Structure formats: C-alpha cells, structure tokens
Amino acid sequence: xxxxxxxxxxxxxxxxxxxGSTLGCVIGYGIVLLIxxxxxxxxxxxxRMVFTPWRTxxxxxxxxxxxxxxxxxxxxxxxxxxxxxxxxxFLLALPIAAGILFEKWYPTSVVVRMAAVxxxxxxxxxxxxxxxxxxxxxxxxxx
Amino acid sequence: MIEQMSLLEYKSVFSTLLIxxxxxxxxxxxxxxxxxxxxxxxxxxxxxxxxxx
Numbered sequence: 001x002x003x004x005x006x007x008x009x010x011x012x013x014x015x016x017x018x019x020g021s022t023l024g025c026v027i028g029y030g031i032v033l034l035i036x037x038x039x040x041x042x043x044x045x046x047x048r049m050v051f052t053p054w055r056t057x058x059x060x061x062x063x064x065x066x067x068x069x070x071x072x073x074x075x076x077x078x079x080x081x082x083x084x085x086x087x088x089x090f091l092l093a094l095p096i097a098a099g100i101l102f103e104k105w106y107p108t109s110v111v112v113r114m115a116a117v118x119x120x121x122x123x124x125x126x127x128x129x130x131x132x133x134x135x136x137x138x139x140x141x142x143x
Numbered sequence: 144m145i146e147q148m149s150l151l152e153y154k155s156v157f158s159t160l161l162i163x164x165x166x167x168x169x170x171x172x173x174x175x176x177x178x179x180x181x182x183x184x185x186x187x188x189x190x191x192x193x194x195x196x
Contacts, residue, residue: 056168119174
C-alpha cells in the first residue's frame with residue numbers, strides 16, 4: 001500500500017514536471033527570441049517593455065489552476081492532478097527560462113534585480129491572498 | 144460525482160478571476176512606474192561608465 005502510494009506520487013509529480021518544464025523552457029526560449037528581435041529592430045522600446053503585464057498573466061493563470069474549472073472539465077482523479085501539476089510547472093518554467101536568457105543577453109544590476117523580485121512578490125501576494133483568504137482560512141469572506 | 148457547473152457558477156468563477164486580475168494588473172503597473180525609472184537610470188549609468196571599470 002505504502003509503496004503503491006509512493007509510486008503514484010512519483011508518477012503524478014515527475015511526469016508533469018518533465019512535460020511542463022520542457023514545454024515551458026521551449027516556449028520561454030521562443031518568446032525571448034521574439035522579444036530580442038523586437039529589441040534589435042526597435043531599441044527605443046526596450047525601456048517600455050517593463051510595463052508588459054507578464055507577471056499578472058502568470059499569476060492569474062496560476063489562480064486558474066486552483067479554480068474548480070479543471071476538475072469540472074476532467075473530473076476528479078489522476079488526470080486532473082496530472083494536468084494541474086503540469087500546468088503549474090509549465091507556468092513557473094516559462095518565466096524562469098526567459099529570465100535566465102534575458103539575464104545572459106541583457107545583464108542588469110543587483111538593485112534592478114531586487115526591484116524586479118519585489119514586483120513579482122507584490123503581484124503574487126494578491127493571488128496568495130485569494131487562495132488563502134477564500135479557500136483555506138475564510139478571512140476574505142464578506143462580512 | 145461532481146455535478147456540472149451551471150452558467151451562473153461559471154460567471155461567478157470568471158467574475159472573481161476578472162476582479163483579481165484587475166487588482167493584480169493595477170499593482171503590477173503601479174510598481175512598474177518606479178521600476179521603469181530605476182531601469183532607465185541604471186541603463187544610463189552603465190552607458191556613461193568608463194570601459195576600464
């Protein structure tokens with residue numbers, strides 16, 4: 001029973017990791033190549049690219065993973081778990097791969113990097129408030 | 144068995160997501176303004192820095 005449980009856990013975590021991280025890295029690489037082409041063609045627009053709402057898109061997509069939509073579409077069970085974990089890993093792998101490549105081609109200072117992380121955490125705290133406040137603790141419920 | 148969601152429940156889920164997306168986007172853009180000026184100042188600093196440093 002225990003071995004079966006461990007094997008199932010490994011299957012449900014490693015298969016989505018492989019698929020999600022591979023897809024995320026490949027698509028992230030493609031997006032960075034596209035953005036690099038835009039930067040080369042229009043170098044003046046580089047500064048304005050900081051307003052690209054990729055953080056919001058990633059965070060809201062992560063929230064979509066925790067909404068009941070996947071379970072309603074697929075049903076309860078291993079398939080829903082595989083899809084949830086795979087989608088989650090894909091959404092994390094995409095900006096990580098893109099960030100590594102960006103840092104290689106356009107290195108930034110420590111202050112800029114720290115400010116970027118603070119900006120990511122500010123958007124993620126809103127999403128965490130929704131998941132923790134509504135689903136886990138009920139602190140966000142209207143009085 | 145999970146019952147199929149009604150149109151009203153779909154609307155409820157998507158309206159919650161839309162509200163959260165709007166708040167997240169607002170905070171993202173709000174923090175984007177000082178970040179933009181920080182990136183610009185650091186870029187100018189790196190361009191004016193002598194090559195030997």
